[in-house]
Amino acid sequence: MECIALGTxxxxxxxxxxxxxxxxxxxxxMLMFDAGEGIQLALKQGNLGIRRLDAxxxxxxxxxxxxxxxxxxxxxAQNQDPGPLSIIxxxxxxxxxxxxxxxIQYYINYALNFVEWxxxxxxxxxxxxxxxxxxxxxxHSTFCLGYRLxxxxxxxxxxxxxxxxxxxxxxxxxxxxxxxxxxTTPDGRTVHSNEVLGPPKRGRxxxxxxxxxxxxxxxxLLRNADLAFVEGMFSLFHKEEAEKKGHxxxxxxxxxxxxxxxxxxxxxxxxxxxxxxxxxxxxxxxRAQFPSVEIARSLGSYPVPLPSESQ
Amino acid sequence: MECIALGTxxxxxxxxxxxxxxxxxxxxxMLMFDAGEGIQLALKQGNLGIRRLDAxxxxxxxxxxxxxxxxxxxxxAQNQDPGPLSIIxxxxxxxxxxxxxxxIQYYINYALNFVEWxxxxxxxxxxxxxxxxxxxxxxHSTFCLGYRLxxxxxxxxxxxxxxxxxxxxxxxxxxxxxxxxxxTTPDGRTVHSNEVLGPPKRGRxxxxxxxxxxxxxxxxLLRNADLAFVEGMFSLFHKEEAEKKGHxxxxxxxxxxxxxxxxxxxxxxxxxxxxxxxxxxxxxxxRAQFPSVEIARSLGSYPVPLPSESQ
Numbered sequence: 283m284e285c286i287a288l289g290t291x292x293x294x295x296x297x298x299x300x301x302x303x304x305x306x307x308x309x310x311x312m313l314m315f316d317a318g319e320g321i322q323l324a325l326k327q328g329n330l331g332i333r334r335l336d337a338x339x340x341x342x343x344x345x346x347x348x349x350x351x352x353x354x355x356x357x358x359a360q361n362q363d364p365g366p367l368s369i370i371x372x373x374x375x376x377x378x379x380x381x382x383x384x385x386i387q388y389y390i391n392y393a394l395n396f397v398e399w400x401x402x403x404x405x406x407x408x409x410x411x412x413x414x415x416x417x418x419x420x421x422h423s424t425f426c427l428g429y430r431l432x433x434x435x436x437x438x439x440x441x442x443x444x445x446x447x448x449x450x451x452x453x454x455x456x457x458x459x460x461x462x463x464x465x466t467t468p469d470g471r472t473v474h475s476n477e478v479l480g481p482p483k484r485g486r487x488x489x490x491x492x493x494x495x496x497x498x499x500x501x502x503l504l505r506n507a508d509l510a511f512v513e514g515m516f517s518l519f520h521k522e523e524a525e526k527k528g529h530x531x532x533x534x535x536x537x538x539x540x541x542x543x544x545x546x547x548x549x550x551x552x553x554x555x556x557x558x559x560x561x562x563x564x565x566x567x568x569r570a571q572f573p574s575v576e577i578a579r580s581l582g583s584y585p586v587p588l589p590s591e592s593q
Numbered sequence: 594m595e596c597i598a599l600g601t602x603x604x605x606x607x608x609x610x611x612x613x614x615x616x617x618x619x620x621x622x623m624l625m626f627d628a629g630e631g632i633q634l635a636l637k638q639g640n641l642g643i644r645r646l647d648a649x650x651x652x653x654x655x656x657x658x659x660x661x662x663x664x665x666x667x668x669x670a671q672n673q674d675p676g677p678l679s680i681i682x683x684x685x686x687x688x689x690x691x692x693x694x695x696x697i698q699y700y701i702n703y704a705l706n707f708v709e710w711x712x713x714x715x716x717x718x719x720x721x722x723x724x725x726x727x728x729x730x731x732x733h734s735t736f737c738l739g740y741r742l743x744x745x746x747x748x749x750x751x752x753x754x755x756x757x758x759x760x761x762x763x764x765x766x767x768x769x770x771x772x773x774x775x776x777t778t779p780d781g782r783t784v785h786s787n788e789v790l791g792p793p794k795r796g797r798x799x800x801x802x803x804x805x806x807x808x809x810x811x812x813x814l815l816r817n818a819d820l821a822f823v824e825g826m827f828s829l830f831h832k833e834e835a836e837k838k839g840h841x842x843x844x845x846x847x848x849x850x851x852x853x854x855x856x857x858x859x860x861x862x863x864x865x866x867x868x869x870x871x872x873x874x875x876x877x878x879x880r881a882q883f884p885s886v887e888i889a890r891s892l893g894s895y896p897v898p899l900p901s902e903s904q
Contacts, residue, residue, distance in 0.1 A: 294667065295631065297638050319664045320606065320631035327608050343697050345663055352656055353630045356605065378696040385689040386654050387735065424698065 283308040283433065283486055283586040285509060285548075288324035290578040292493070292515050292529075292551035293346055295320045298558070299580060301346040302492055302550040304511050305330065306431065311411055314338045315429060315490040315511070317350035322357045328581045333361035336410060339417070340371030341492060342426035343378060352382045359390040366393040370408055370415070372425050373398050399427055413485075418503050420494035423528035428494065428503045433485025437462045437475065445478040486586045489544070492551040493529055496538050504542035509586045511578070512539060514549030517560065518567050532564040536571035547575040548584060594619040594744065594797055594897040596820060596859075599635035601889040603804070603826050603840075603862035604657055606631045609869070610891060612657040613803055613861040615822050616641065617742065622722055625649045626740060626801040626822070628661035633668045639892045644672035647721060650728070651682030652803060653737035654689060663693045670701040677704040681719055681726070683736050684709050710738055724796075729814050731805035734839035739805065739814045744796025748773045748786065756789040797897045800855070803862040804840055807849050815853035820897045822889070823850060825860030828871065829878050843875040847882035858886040859895060 284307050291299030301318025305325075312335040325332060335358055341347050351369070358364055369375060376396040382388075397408055399417065407416045412434050417427045440460045442452070449467040450456065458465050464474045489503045492513035504510050514532030516524040521531050530538075532549050539547040549568060552561065561577045568575045595618050602610030612629025616636075623646040636643060646669055652658050662680070669675055680686060687707040693699075708719055710728065718727045723745050728738045751771045753763070760778040761767065769776050775785045800814045803824035815821050825843030827835040832842050841849075843860050850858040860879060863872065872888045879886045 294664065295634055297634055319661070320634055323606055323608055323631055323634075345667060345697050345699050348697055349660070349663060350630070352660060353605065356656060374696060378693075381692040381696055382689075385685060385692055386656050386659055388656050 283488065285488060285511070285584045285586065286328065286330070287511070287548065287550065287578040287580065287582045287584070288314075288321050288328070289318060290550050290552055290580055291554055292513070293554055295346075296554045299552060299554070300324050301350070302511075302513070302578075303350070304490055304550070306488060308413065308433075309411065310334055311336055313410055313415070313431070314354070316341055316347040316492075317354050318346040319349040320353075321350035322353040324581060325354075325357065331361070332358050333364045335364075335367065337368040337370055337408070337415070339415065339427075339429050339490070340369065340375050341420075341428065341490075342372055342422060342424055343374050344424065344493070348375070348378060351379060352386070352388060355379075355390050355394075356388050359388075359392070362391075364392050366395055368395040368397060368408065370397040370417070371399070372427055373400070399425075418499035420491060420499050421497035421528065422493045422495070426493055426528075428491030428500060429489065430503045430507070431488040433487070435482040435484055438480030438482050441478055441480070445473065448473045448477060450478075484589055486589060488586055495525060495528055495530060496534050500538055501542050504539055504544050506543050506545075506589075508545045508589055509548065509584055510539055510544045510546070511548045511550050513551035514564055514568055514577070515551045515553050517556070517564050520553070532568040532577075533571050536568035536575050539575070540572040544572075545574065545587060545589075546584075547572060548578045549575065550578045552577065594799065596799060596822070596895045596897065597639065597641070598822070598859065598861065598889040598891065598893045598895070599625075599632050599639070600629060601861050601863055601891055602865055603824070604865055606657075607865045610863060610865070611635055612661070613822075613824070613889075614661070615801055615861070617799060619724065619744075620722065621645055622647055624721055624726070624742070625665070627652055627658040627803075628665050629657040630660040631664075632661035633664040635892060636668065642672070643669050644675045646675075646678065648679040648681055648719070648726070650726065650738075650740050650801070651680065651686050652731075652739065652801075653683055653733060653735055654685050655735065655804070659686070659689060662690060663697070663699060666690075666701050666705075667699050670699075670703070673702075675703050677706055679706040679708060679719070681708040681728070682710070683738055684711070710736075729810035731802060731810050732808035732839065733804045733806070737804055737839075739802030739811060740800065741814045741818070742799040744798070746793040746795055749791035749793050752789055752791070756784065759784045759788060761789075795900055797899060799897055806836065806839055806841060807845050811849055812853050815850055815855050817854050817856075817900075819856045819900055820859065820895055821850055821855045821857070822859045822861050824862035825875055825879055825888070826862045826864050828867070828875050831864070843879040843886075843888075844882050847879035847886050850886070851883040855883075856885065856898060856900075857895075858883060859889045860886065861889045863888065
C-alpha cells in the first residue's frame with residue numbers, strides 16, 4: 283500500500299501546490315481522497331492512469347475538495363470499461379456531481395455509486411477489496427468527514443519448528459499454513475494454522491483528515507495509524523485564524539498525532555500564503571510536538587510501513 | 594488592447610497546455626473568453642489579478658470551457674468590492690453557475706449578471722466600456738457561440754495646416770480638435786473637428802471562435818479582424834476526425850481567416866495528442882493557406898495591431 287500526494291495545498295490551486303488530494307494504491311487498485319480543481323493535472327504529471335480507481339472519498343463540499351471531480355470522472359472515462367466508481371462523502375455530494383453531469387453534458391462510460399453520510403446511527407464503513415474504509419465527522423466551518431483505511435489482519439508469525447513437530451513436511455503445506463489454511467499431514471493428521479502461527483497481526487492503517495480543528499473524531503480516526511495525512515494549514519503565527527476558520531496549526535496536528543500514537547504524519551492543506559521556505563517553519567513547529575512528521579511534497583510517494591510486531 | 598492566451602489546448606487540461614481561454618485587457622479593464630478547469634493557475638503563473646474583470650464570455654457548455662468558472666469567481670472575490678461580473682454565453686450557463694453556487698457554497702462579494710443567447714431574433718451584443726461585444730452561433734457538436742469585439746471608431750487623421758488656416762493657434766485647442774471636439778478660436782469663430790480631421794478610422798477588432806467546423810457564423814465573426822483566436826485543433830492527418838467531432842484543422846482555420854481578411858490569426862484549442870514538435874506541423878499546414886498565423890503560446894501576450902489607414 284502506497285499513498286501519493288497529488289496536491290498538498292489548501293483553499294485554491296496554486297502553481298506551487300495544487301489542492302490537497304491523496305491517491306492510495308494497493309494491489310493494483312486505487313482510491314482517492316478529495317479532488318480539487320486541476321487535480322487531473324497532477325495525475326498527468328505523475329503519469330498515473332486511473333482506470334483502476336474504485337472510489338473518491340470526499341471530505342466536504344468546499345470547492346478546493348470537489349471541483350476536480352468532474353475532470354477526474356472524464357479522465358477515467360477515457361479508459362475502456364473501467365467498471366463502476368463509488369463517490370463517498372457528505373450529504374450533497376451526489377447532488378453536486380449529478381448537477382455537473384446534467385449541466386455540462388460530459389460522457390462517462392461507467393456507473394456511479396454514491397455513499398453519503400446520513401446520520402451518526404448509520405454505519406460509516408465501506409469495503410474496498412478487503413480493506414475497511416470508515417469515516418467520522420470532524421469540526422470544520424461546514425460539515426466535514428475524515429477517513430480511515432484499515433487492512434484486514436495478517437496471519438501471525440509462522441513457527442516452522444512447530445509445524446515439523448506436528449509432522450508437516452517442509453514444502454507446499456508450509457505455505458498453506460502460513461496463509462492461514464489447515465493442512466493434512468502424510469500420516470493423515472489435520473494441522474490447523476493456529477497451531478503453528480503466532481497471533482494474527484493487525485493490518486496497516488492510513489488516515490486522512492482535513493479540514494478540521496482538533497476534535498474527538500480526529501483522534502478516533504488517527505489512533506495507531508501507520509501513515510496519517512492531516513491538515514497542518516497554519517503556522518503558530520496564525521493560530522487564531524486557524525481556530526476561527528475551522529482549521530489547525532501544524533503543531534496542533536502533530537500534538538493530536540502524538541497522542542493518537544500515529545507512526546508517521548504527513549502535513550497537507552498548507553495555506554497558499556506560505557512559501558517553500560515557510561514550510562520549514564511549519565515542519566519545525568510540528569516536530570517540536572512529534573518527531574515523525576513531514577510536509578507533503580507534490581507527487582510525493584509514501585509507502586505505508588508495516589506495523590511493528592508489538593502492535 | 595492586448596490579449597493573453599491563458600490556455601491553448603482542447604478537451605482537457607494538460608501540463609503542456611491548459612484549456613483554451615483568452616484574457617483581453619483594454620484601458621485597465623478585462624474580459625475573458627472561456628474558462629476551463631485550472632485556468633486560475635495561469636492567472637497566478639502570469640501574476641494577473643482580475644479585480645477589473647468585467648465579463649466572462651463562454652462559447653459552450655463543455656467542461657473544457659466552463660469548469661474553471663467557479664474558481665475564477667472565487668479568485669475574483671478575494672478583492673475588495675470588485676464590482677459586478679457579467680457572464681455571457683449559451684442557454685444553460687446561468688443554471689451551471691448557480692448550481693455550483695448552491696451546491697458548494699462558495700462566497701462571492703459581487704453581483705452576477707447573466708446574458709444568455711436566446712434566439713436569432715434577440716440582439717446578440719453587449720457593451721464593454723464602449724467596445725461592442727457580439728456573438729454568433731457556430732457549428733459544433735453542441736450549441737456553441739463565437740465572439741467578436743469591436744472598438745468604437747477612432748477620430749480621423751488630424752491636419753494641423755487646416756486648423757491653422759482656420760485660425761486655431763497651436764496648443765491645447767489642437768488636442769481638443771484631435772479628440773473630436775469643437776473649439777472656439779481667439780477671434781470667436783467655432784471650428785468643428787470634422788473640418789480638420791480626415792474620415793473616422795474604424796476601431797480594432799478581435800475575434801474568438803472555438804469549437805466549430807467552418808460555417809457562415811465563423812466567417813461573419815472573423816471579417817477584417819485585426820487579431821483572431823480560432824481553433825486549429827487538428828492536423829490534416831486527422832481531418833476526418835475534426836469534421837466528425839465538430840472541429841477544424843489548422844489549415845481550415847487559416848483558409849477561413851484568409852477569406853475573411855483577418856490580419857493576424859492565433860490558433861488555439863490544440864488537441865492534447867500533439868507534442869510541441871507536432872505544433873510546428875500544424876503551423877506549417879496553416880501557413881500554406883495564410884501567412885500571418887501562429888500557434889498560441891501559453892501565457893503569450895498578443896497586442897492588437899491598429900487597422901491600417903486604408904481600412
